[in-house]
Amino acid sequence: MKQLVCVSKTPDTTTNIKLAEGGKALDSAGVNYILNPYDEWYALVRAVELKAVAGGTITVINIGDASNDTVIRKALAIGADDAVRVDMQPGNALSVAKAIADHAKEGGYDIIYCGKESIDYNGSQVGAMLAEYMDLPYVGLGIHMEVEGNSATIKRDIEGGTETVQVNTPFVLSCAKGMAEQRIPNMRDIMSSKRKPIDVISGEITNTSTSISNYDLPAGKASVKMIDPDNMDELVRLLKEEAKVL
Amino acid sequence: MVLVYAENSDGKFKKAVLETVSYGKKTADLMGTECVALVLGNVDDAGQLGKYGASKVIQVNNDALANFDSQTYSKAISAVAENLGAQVVLLNQNSSGVSLTGRVAVRLGADCASGVNSLPSLDGANLQVQKKIFSGKAISNISLTAAKKVISVTGNTIQPEETGSDCPIESMDVEVGSAGVQVVSRDEQTGGPAPLPEAELVVSAGRGMKGPENWGIIEDLANTIGATTACSRPVADVGWRPHHEHVGQTGVAIRPNLYIAAGISGAIQHLAGVNSSKCIVVINKDPEAPFFKAADYGVCADLFDVVPKLTEAIKKTMS
Ligand SMILES: Cc1cc2nc3c(=O)[nH]c(=O)nc-3n(C[C@H](O)[C@H](O)[C@H](O)COP(=O)(O)OP(=O)(O)OC[C@H]3O[C@@H](n4cnc5c(N)ncnc54)[C@H](O)[C@@H]3O)c2cc1C
Numbered sequence: 237m238k239q240l241v242c243v244s245k246t247p248d249t250t251t252n253i254k255l256a257e258g259g260k261a262l263d264s265a266g267v268n269y270i271l272n273p274y275d276e277w278y279a280l281v282r283a284v285e286l287k288a289v290a291g292g293t294i295t296v297i298n299i300g301d302a303s304n305d306t307v308i309r310k311a312l313a314i315g316a317d318d319a320v321r322v323d324m325q326p327g328n329a330l331s332v333a334k335a336i337a338d339h340a341k342e343g344g345y346d347i348i349y350c351g352k353e354s355i356d357y358n359g360s361q362v363g364a365m366l367a368e369y370m371d372l373p374y375v376g377l378g379i380h381m382e383v384e385g386n387s388a389t390i391k392r393d394i395e396g397g398t399e400t401v402q403v404n405t406p407f408v409l410s411c412a413k414g415m416a417e418q419r420i421p422n423m424r425d426i427m428s429s430k431r432k433p434i435d436v437i438s439g440e441i442t443n444t445s446t447s448i449s450n451y452d453l454p455a456g457k458a459s460v461k462m463i464d465p466d467n468m469d470e471l472v473r474l475l476k477e478e479a480k481v482l
Numbered sequence: 483m484v485l486v487y488a489e490n491s492d493g494k495f496k497k498a499v500l501e502t503v504s505y506g507k508k509t510a511d512l513m514g515t516e517c518v519a520l521v522l523g524n525v526d527d528a529g530q531l532g533k534y535g536a537s538k539v540i541q542v543n544n545d546a547l548a549n550f551d552s553q554t555y556s557k558a559i560s561a562v563a564e565n566l567g568a569q570v571v572l573l574n575q576n577s578s579g580v581s582l583t584g585r586v587a588v589r590l591g592a593d594c595a596s597g598v599n600s601l602p603s604l605d606g607a608n609l610q611v612q613k614k615i616f617s618g619k620a621i622s623n624i625s626l627t628a629a630k631k632v633i634s635v636t637g638n639t640i641q642p643e644e645t646g647s648d649c650p651i652e653s654m655d656v657e658v659g660s661a662g663v664q665v666v667s668r669d670e671q672t673g674g675p676a677p678l679p680e681a682e683l684v685v686s687a688g689r690g691m692k693g694p695e696n697w698g699i700i701e702d703l704a705n706t707i708g709a710t711t712a713c714s715r716p717v718a719d720v721g722w723r724p725h726h727e728h729v730g731q732t733g734v735a736i737r738p739n740l741y742i743a744a745g746i747s748g749a750i751q752h753l754a755g756v757n758s759s760k761c762i763v764v765i766n767k768d769p770e771a772p773f774f775k776a777a778d779y780g781v782c783a784d785l786f787d788v789v790p791k792l793t794e795a796i797k798k799t800m801s
Contacts, residue, residue: 249731249751253619262620273732330587330594355731357615357622360575361596364552364584373662374552376581389666393726394577396677397670399550403663410580413733414725445628446593449610452621454757460764460774465783468795471763474779476799479761481683481740482707 237292237383239283240345241316242336242366243275244326245300245307246356259450271307273418274351274411276314281416283349284315286383292346293317297339299324299332305434312429313421319432322439329357330443333365339437341370346386346405352377352412360410367408375403379414484510485568486536487559488519489578493526498574498680500534500642502635505601506572507535507645512604513569520562521651522547522555532649534642539651540566544658550578551661556585561656563590568630570609575634576679583634592630599636609633617731617754637680638737678729681710684738684759686729688714688752690745690766690785694722699789700744706793706800712736714746730755744785748773765789 247253248270254263270276283294296316298304301323308319322335340348348370350363360376367374379398380391386405391398393412421429463471475482486506488499503519510517519536521528528539540562546554559582563571571586573579575597587594600612608627615622626633675681685704691697697711704711711727718728729736731754741759745766746752753776756762764777765785774780781788 247616249754251616251619252750253616255620328594329584329596333584333588355617358613358617359596360580361584361587361594364581365588365594367552368556368585368588371553374581374585375663376552377577392577394668394670395679397668399668400666401663402666407662413728443593443628446595446624446626448622449625450623451615452623454614454618454621457776457778460777460780462774462780462782465781465788465791468788468791469798471779471781471792472795472799475740475761475763479740479778481761482796 237286237290237347238343238345239287239292239294239347239349240340240343241275241280241283241294241296241311241349242362243280243296243298243307243311244272244354245269245298245304246272246354249273249355253453255451255453259452262451269307271310272351272354274353274355276311277418278411278413278415279349279351280311280314280316281419282381282411283347284419285416287315290383295320295343297322297336299326299335299439301325308434309429310421312432313425314419315425317432319434321434321436323436324439324441327441328443328446329359329361329365330446331441333362334369334442335439336362336366337369338439340366347388348372348406348408350408350410352410363408363410370408373403373407375401375407376410377412378409379412381409381415483515483566483568484513484517484570484572485563485566486517486519486572487582488521488531488539489574490521490523490525493524495525495531496680497642498576498637501637501640502572502574503531503534503536504643505635505640508640509570509572509602510535512602515569518566520559522558528651529648532646533644535645536649538649541651541653542656543653546658546660549661549665551663552581552585553663554658554661556582556589557658558656559586560589561658562654565654565656571630571632573632573634575636579634583632587632590630590632591628592632593626593628594632595624595626596634597636598633599639601640602633614758617735618757619754636737675704675708675710678710678712678726678734678736681736682739683707683709684712684736684740685709685742686712686714686746687717687744688746689716691717691722696786697723699786699793703742703789703793706796709740709742714752743773744789746773747771748776
């Protein structure tokens with residue numbers, strides 16, 4: 237079984253977002269970066285579990301510059317065998333998906349994993365775009381997977397429930413909570429990850445017509461109205477008459 | 483022309499789909515063109531989409547579309563968009579939309595923005611749309627400048643607006659290929675409150691509840707107002723509540739009209755998934771709890787005392 241896991245680097249979940257250049261950019265000063273949790277906890281760990289029973293290899297792929305190597309090493313410590321980094325600035329989801337597809341088309345992968353979304357741009361786009369560039373089936377929002385031979389049975393989230401689907405390899409899968417459990421690599425894993433190869437290849441930005449022109453911060457809340465705990469009638473009145481939500 | 487993919491759920495349209503048709507009509511007006519709705523499969527009353535702004539409905543009936551598959555569905559949507567020369571294709575940002583939007587954009591060679599949460603503005607032939615990023619901690623203004631644009635719209639961005647009357651339905655045959663993904667079964671909750679991503683009222687609780695046996699007061703409050711229940715992550719992680727109730731940055735992101743949170747501290751990762759709520763009520767005994775800073779109304783007291791009192795106060799106004 238040849239598996240490919242797409243991983244991105246995102247600001248840590250406690251990051252306070254600040255703007256720079258008058259809203260033209262995000263301020264990266266002091267931001268701590270992590271492996272995107274959906275890619276790490278669910279996609280990569282599921283791939284590691286599957287490799288333990290089905291054998292084969294796990295490659296991780298990331299689009300970005302050399303500063304991404306730290307999070308790529310983390311993925312190698314969790315259990316990937318090797319990594320590919322496409323050396324370019326991501327730009328937008330179309331360019332990222334195309335760059336991954338260009339590599340993956342030659343790779344003969346059976347399963348290609350993405351996280352449900354990256355926690356920075358929350359786009360949930362790369363997986364479906366990648367599947368289309370490769371003309372492969374796509375299962376979005378997977379929460380459980382059983383694999384037998386070349387057939388996978390996957391449970392996925394739908395509004396108000398789940399759907400169980402069957403698909404044959406090769407296919408592209410996005411992973412949400414439930415697919416696997418977070419794993420903390422031990423010292424030995426971390427040491428051995430340093431010897432695993434990261435193959436750096438060049439890529440090109442293929443779409444420049446979709447772009448972020450500027451950023452805003454959400455309007456802050458007016459200060460909270462504190463309600464006397466012995467007067468819940470007043471809270472109900474405010475919810476009905478002022479907020480108009482009941 | 484603006485083409486709206488109007489998804490049906492077992493032959494019916496959900497509110498979010500009607501919203502997107504109205505969104506399509508407003509976008510078409512802005513561009514000085516018409517809004518056409520696309521229906522895949524059988525729907526009793528597809529002409530009703532005219533009320534929300536569609537000038538006609540295109541219906542594609544094909545056995546290969548009996549079950550959802552992103553390949554066959556995106557082929558159908560893209561083929562209709564090409565036949566009609568659509569400049570903009572709109573979809574809903576939901577569990578099928580996340581599998582379709584990117585595929586359709588690649589097929590059409592279009593620009594793409596997903597999870598948009600504002601009406602577009604027009605700048606020559608370009609569209610400018612807004613999308614929340616960093617789980618609501620910032621907003622990006624995205625410009626789409628290619629000739630074709632594919633956009634998925636977040637639920638509750640605008641309300642459905644009845645502006646017209648039923649419109650004509652035309653059927654169209656397009657090549658869709660065969661499905662690579664076969665649906666084996668579906669397990670959907672029937673009856674009961676709306677699922678969390680679509681819920682308008684949510685009552686949520688956290689570690690302040692002390693244990694799963696105490697959730698009765700939360701369920702009473704939720705049942706009284708017809709709300710969906712939710713919880714913080716640690717509560718789902720230790721198994722006090724089911725995983726699908728976990729809201730936050732790494733759980734479900736919600737955007738209800740009312741979010742009531744009891745015994746939740748308001749950690750940044752929790753806020754990230756609930757900060758799109760229109761009105762937030764926080765019940766917490768710690769006056770320093772960070773959640774109060776993100777709340778509209780706060781009650782600083784013991785939840786075991788306050789929650790039942792709130793339920794009683796609501797019941798009084800209903801009888
Ligand atoms: C990478 C990452 C991702 C995360 N993602 C999420 C996420 O998606 N969602 C999420 O929720 N968390 C998430 N977390 C966890 C988050 O940081 C907090 O730990 C968590 O939200 C705290 O849950 P809580 O508010 O229920 O518990 P606590 O922080 O323990 O707060 C309990 C609160 O209850 C109050 N309380 C106690 N007893 C009473 C009483 N009798 N009456 C009234 N109030 C009372 C206390 O004053 C306290 O404020 C994430 C963390 C990390 C590191």
